[in-house]
Amino acid sequence: MTESTSTVSMAGTAPTKGGGRRKLSLPVILLIIAGGLLLFSLVRILSGANDLTSVGQVSGALQLAVPIGLAGLGGLWAERAGVINIGLEGMMILGTWFGAWAGYQWGPWTGVLMGIAGGALGGLLHAIVTVTFKVNHIVSGVAVTILATGLTRYLSNFTFAEAAGGSSKQSPRIDRIDRITIPGLSDWLGEIQAKHWFFVSDLAGVLGGLVTNLSWLTVVAILLVPATWWILWRTSFGLRLRSCGENPVAAESLGVNVYKYKYIAVIVSGGLAGLGGAFLAIVSTGIYQEGQTGGRGYIGLAAMIFGNWMPGGMALGAGLFGFTDSLKLRGGAENVHAMLLLLAILLVIAAVWQLYKKKYVPALVSAVVAGLLYTWYALTDELPSQFVDAAPYVATLLVLALSAQRLRMPKANGMPYRKGQGK
Structure with a gap:
């Protein structure tokens, strides 16, 4: 049996009985x-919350969703190799600071590179502590986050x-990265x-x-999702990496x-989380502010778990969390109020x-x-403003609670490993 064939057998598809679900195909x-989208369209018509699927909302x-998705991708890389990365939040914090520090002095793209480097340094520290010194992965991840916050x-x-x-507590203003709009098509879809x-207007x-x-x-971040899938599932490098998380x-x-x-x-994981942090500082706000990650590293980890440790599912989870987060920014209470009706319909289907x-x-x-949600x-x-602010975190808890029973993480995820252990 060849090495590649054997590695495929160790890092292959998840079983469909007793501990996993089938991989989602593109169709x-x-x-x-x-x-x-049909459900959202129905809820929009019934509730009158026409901004629910508007161009601005999306x-x-x-x-x-982008920083959450980048953190989720980072978690996916680490955990597919068998290392739990609770330190994603800390690596994002390093990405925001280093990205802003370099960005306001030498330009936004330099800031992006330095943000990646800052997150990768956090990943390297996590790898040294967990892989070489066999410290508990959760303890190490929490320590990295505390260290990043203090540093x-x-x-x-x-x-x-x-x-x-x-x-x-904040950096000087950072120059923005250029934005693009496809002329003609954007206006037509907006109309x-x-x-x-x-449905048609919602799709538009x-x-x-x-x-x-x-x-x-944002374009770079979106392309990283299929790039991760191709590297980890279509190359011999990816097969070997995933075998380290399976056996x-x-x-x-x-x-x-x-x-x-x-x-x-783990270093790539940290770099991706750092890129998410740099995105927050350079693209989302144009400035570094203390505490601006707001737990997005943990939400990214939740998106990865929701996606069953697969890039496509993780992207869907990040999109869900990004959407719930955006509800409070556009239309606020009205949009979140409409989501009560959506949840009621989903529970009826369930x-x-x-x-x-x-x-x-x-x-x-x-x-x-x-029935209770519909009555509400x-x-x-x-809804009260406090509930609107808590909507992203409530969505995180609901998604994890509903999907937890059908998840399958890599078999050796979080387990310490010593070189020569199998001899």
């Missing part, structure tokens, strides 16, 4: 997206605080969306958001340098499905919760 993903959601606060005191337009037709709003006011760094003992017996691949994966599967208790619970929606016109 299935497109059907899921189309079904979701464009804003995409911008908010950036300390560095800001004698860098940004002494710069014109800066302070100990169709403004007519508020069922989604497509319009993808071709309007788009940063070049490192067998991988080493075939000549794979497990330590090397784990180091590469109840019908559970009845079909003869799971009567879960079906009853889903139906009761759906029908008896109120808006």
Whole structure:
């Protein structure tokens, strides 16, 4: 048996019985997206929240989803090699600081590169502690985040605080990366969306958001999703890396340098998280501010888990979280109020499905919760501002709770490994 064939057998597709679900093919993903868009269109018509799928809403959601998606991609790289990366938040913090520090002095693209380097340094530290010294991955990740928070606060005191337009908690203004809008197509899609037709206008709003006011760094980030899939699932390098997360003992017996691949994966993981941090500082706000990551590293980790450790599913999860985050920025309470109706409809569908599967208790619970949500929606016109602000985090908890039963992480994920362990 050849090395590549054996590695495929260790890092192949997840089983479909007793601990995993089938990988989503492109047609299935497109059907899921189309079904979701139909539901959104129905909710928009019933609730009158016409901004729910507008060009501006989708464009804003995409911008908010990118840093979450980059953090999720970073987590995917590390965990596919068997290293849990709770430190994504800290690596994003390093990316924001280094990206802003270099960006305001030497330009935004230099800031992007330095943001990647800052996150990669955090990844290197996490790799040394977990891979070489076998420290618990969760403890190491939390320590990296605490260290990054303290380090950036300390560095800001004698860098940004002494710069014109800066302070100990924020950087001077950073030049923006150019944005692109496809002329003609963007206006045409915007006109169709403004007519508020069922489904057609919603589809136009989604497509319009993808071709309007788009940063070049957003384009790079989107392309990293298929690039990650191709590298990890279509190259011998990717097969060896994934084998380290599935069965490192067998991988080493075939000549794979497990330590090397784990180091590469965690450093790349940190670099991607750092890129997400640089995106926040340079594209989203144009300035570094202390605490601006706002837990997006953890939400990115949740998106990766929701996506079952696959790039496509992770991208869908990041899009979901970015969308819920954008609701409070455009239309605020009205849009989040409309989401109560969406949740009620989804729970009704879930109840019908559970009845079909003869799971009567879960079906009853889903139906009761759906009724309560619809009652809440029908008896109120808006939601408290505190609930609107908490919407992204509530969505994170709901998604993880609903998807947790059908997930399959890499078999050796989080397990310490010593060189020569299988001999």
